[in-house]
Amino acid sequence: MATRKSGIPLSTISPKFLHANSTSHTWPFSAIAELIDNSYDPDVRAKQIWIDWTRIRGLDCLSFMDNGEGLTRARLHKMLSFGFSEKKAMKFHIPVGVYGNGFKSGSMRLGKDAIVFTKTRDTMSVGLLSQSYLEAIGAQRVLVPMITFRRDGHNHVEDGGSLRAILSHSLFNSEKELFAELRAISAAGHTGTRIIIWNLRMTSNGETELDFDTDKYDILVRANTSDKSNMTPESEYSLRAYCSILYLKPRMQIIIRGQRVKSQLISKSLALIAQDNYRPSFLNKRVRITFGYNTQSKEHYGIMMYHKNRLIKPYVKVGCQCKAERKGVGVIGVIECNFLQPTHNKQDFDDTDKYRKIMHNLGIKLEEYWNEIRYKRKKEDPKCTVAIEDVLKVPDQVWVQCDSCLKWRRLPDAITELPDKWFCGMNYDPQFRSCLVEEELEDEEEDQKSYPKPFKRQRRNTKSLLEENIPEITQTQDEPALTTIQAPRHPATSVISGPSLAERSPLPLINLTAVSNSLRRVKQKFSAIETQMEVTPSFPVPSLTPPQELFFQTHWPALNEERKTLTQSDTLASKAACGMMEGIESHQGLAAAEETCERDASSGTGREYCSAAARIIELPLKNEKKWVVHHEGHDDDEEEEEEEECNLAEAQQWQDELMELMHETAEERDACRQELEVLQEHSAALEDERNQLICRLESAEEEKSKLSAQCDQLRTQLAELxxxxxxxxxxxDDSCKLRTLRLNLSRLLVSFIPSLRLEHVDYSSDVLDTILIQVLEHIT
Known part of the structure; x- marks a missing residue:
């Protein structure tokens, strides 16, 4: 046990910790990204990094080399140790590394052994981090052999043991080979670092985890390559694709197996770009969110979450994208979350209250963008039936990085093809035709206003108007409890509300059960009113005044006609519900249908039906008491005239309200009919899709039969062969036997014919047979 002079024990690190520490990387590309970050950070400031595969002494190796500042002996020792991070921001360049653990976890995740060659202006150093070395010597703690060569020749005397360890337990067995690797750094620049990792992680099949053979200019993940499909982003299995989006604004060129990665500004490479702002409650400034459509594949969508310019979580689906309604397809959001804390492997964020809030609000912002784009498209072309995500799109802007100064320049939108190498001198804009000119303004320096949202504004105005036109029904102290009859407000009694038909998704989820129930309750209320008017009351039946009789004679048939219409709508909606709910549940799942019912219940349209039914019942009951009182007393003529005038005014008011309610009910009925038409169209689309699938199945059966016939023919040909x-x-075999027989016979004939020369005899011909016949004739 190591102790200091004070007698307090020192904490040590077991060699097994190297493997345990590397398990935080469940994906090999996250480990490679850690090594790329070390070259990108401002303490190194490399302009290029080369990633390659090589074979040394028959072993597959990964090599990383950059042309950065290099590492002194002290900095190399801290890099090979744990928890040392002294990186500082330099002129808008914020370091990615924060934990001082990236090189150890990343290199040991890729392989068991790693050697570091680094070169500064004054020194050259070599360091070894090797699990194989520690196992061979039976070490109880992590040892990191290091040697340093100074340009003035004053090398460290104590490096002798480290040199012997490196030469004995690495891929390089002599100082000459070590210096050859150090000189290789000079090909990239005067200073730099080169890392070689060997004993790479293997799969259960005995193959390396990384695939170096399928693409000679790329490095693939072998497991993900076999499972790739159109739904899987290329960055999941291709290192070249992953590195192209690794940084929000790339400042370093990445060369993989000799070919430069075409980095892209992900926030500038989208179509229909819109800038939105979000101001969290825990920040004093707004956070910029960029939304747009993926121009390469509509199946790759979600939020690209960056932290300090580095990609943390790609294609995160939020809000409506997580549901079965296929909303938000093709939409990509880009946000830099510097206010969140990434996990140690830099592939996720800590699950904190801040993170949950930002994910919730990102879902809201994304759905707003999706609705606004659809609303704008429908307004521009109402007859268009093609979904916006299915339309071929090109990026709104064209940006390119200079191969010399690594600055980004904006090009005219008409540019479609660029040379392999592009320099500022090739710019069309004379203002930015020199590498000495600064880049164009960033989004943070431009106008901070969010994009206009006419759809959101229109929906807000419509909601406010509805709230003003539909007052809440309340019970007064003068009215008996009987006048407070209201339809129950239950989630199951609501109907569709929200966006119009043009703004809905192509696969609508409509709560037909709720529609049917609401219409049925309205019908029951009308029946109750009719029954109430026909039944003989237990109290004296009031005689109606002439205006009241005139009102009921005039408007009650219309009310009955409206009730019949609602009954027919109820029957039609019930039939549609029986037929279409099965299609909806089979196509999108029972859970999605239930979720839609709950969402529709909170939309408010159900309350409009309940309010309408309640007011229809409430109004006659309001006046019933006054009519009864009118006929119970007061013989005075003046009081009687005043009462008649009051009743006439109330009847007139009641008539106006009933007419308004009938108009609203008719509008709701028309809306239900339109929804039913949408469902019928959707049913027809599903039927067409089913017929197409049947045709494809029949064609597949025909192709199968053809293949079976071809297999039979091939079997027959194989048997013949x-x-x-x-x-x-x-x-x-017969020919060989005959040749052998003739060879033996020739030896026998030599005894009879000594002059016979066997070296001139052709055993494949019948010459020997002729000679044999002649000898037999001579003997006989």
Missing amino acids: RERSQRGKEEK
Whole structure:
């Protein structure tokens, strides 16, 4: 146990910790990204980094080399140790590394052994971090052999043991080989660092985890390559694709296996770009969010979450993108979350209250953008039936990085093709035709206003108007409890509300059960009113005044007609519900249908139906008490005239309200009919899709039968070939036997004919047979 002079024990690190520490990287590309970050950070400031595969002494190796500042002996020792991070921001360049653990966890995740060659202006150093070395010597703590060569020749005397360890337990067995690797750094620049990792992680099949053979200019993840599909982003299995989006604004060129990665400004490479702002409650400034459509594949969508310019979580689906309604398809959001804390492997964020809030609000912002784009498209072309995500799109802007100064320049939108190498001197804009000119203004320096949202504004105005036109029904102290009859407000009684038909998704989820129930309750209320008017009351029946009789004679048939219409709508909606709910549940799942019912319940349209039904019942009951009182007393003529005038005014008011309610009910009925038409269209689309699938199945069956016939033919041909091969083999055997027989016979004939020269005899011909016949005739 190591102790200081004070007698307090020192904490040590077991060699097993190297493997345990590397398990935080469940994906090999996250480990590679850690090594790229070390070259990108401002303490190194590399302009290029080369990632390659090589074989040394028969072993597959990964090599990383940059042309940065290099590492002194002290900095190399801290890099090979744990928890040391002294990186500082330099002129808008914020370091990615924060934990002092990236090189250890990343290199040991890729392989068991790593050697570091680094070169500064004054020194050259070599360091070894090797699990194989620690296992071979039975070490109880992590040892990191290091040697340093100074340009003035004053090398460290104590490096002798480290040199022997490196030469004995690495891929390089002599100082000459070490210096050859150090000189290789000079090909990239005067200073730099080179890392070689070997004993790479293997799969259960005995192959390396990384695939170096499929693409000679790329490095692939072998497991993800076999499972790739159109739904899987290329960055999941291709290192070249992953590195192209690794940084929000790339400041370093990445060369993979000799070919430069075409980095892209992800926030500038989208179509229909819109800038939105979000101001969290825990920040004093707004956060910029960029939304747009993916121009390459509509199946790759979600939020690209960066932290200090580095990609943390790609294609995160939020809000409506997580539901079965296929909303938000093709939409990509880009945000830099410097206010969140990434996990140690830099592939996720800590699950804190801040993180949950930002994810919730990102879902709201994304759905707003999706609705606004659809609303704008429908307004521009109402007859368009093609979904916006299915339209071929090109990026709104064209940006390119100079291969010399690494600055980004904006080009005219008409540019479609660029050379492999592009320099500022090739710019069309004379203002930015020199590498000495600064870049164009960033989004943070431009106008901070969010994009206009006419759809959101229109929906807000419509909601306010509805709230003003539909007052809440309340009970007064003068009215008996009987006048407070209201339809129950239950989630199951609501109907569709919200965006119009043009703004809905192509696969609508409509709560037909709720529509049917609401219409049925309205019908029951009308029946109750009619029954109430026909039944003989237990108290004296009031005689109606002439204005009241005139009102009921005039408007009650219309009320009955409206009730019949609602009954027919109820029957139609019920039939549609029976037929279409099965299609909705089979196509989108029972959970999605239930979720839609709950969402529709909170939309408010159900309350409008309940309010309408309640007011229809409430109004006659309001006046019933006054009519009864009118006929119970007061013989005075003046009081009687005043009462009649009051009743006439109330009847007139009641008539106006009933007419308004009938108009609103008719509008709701028309809306239900339109929703039913949408469902019928959707049913027809599903039927067409089913017919297409049946046709494809039939064609597949035909193709299968053809393939079966071809297989039978191939089997027959194979049998014939085998038979021919067997006959040829038998003939060859017979020929060999005949040659052997003639050879033995020639030896026998030599005794009878000494002048016979065997070296001139052709054993494949019948010359020897002729000689034998002649000898036999001579003997006989």
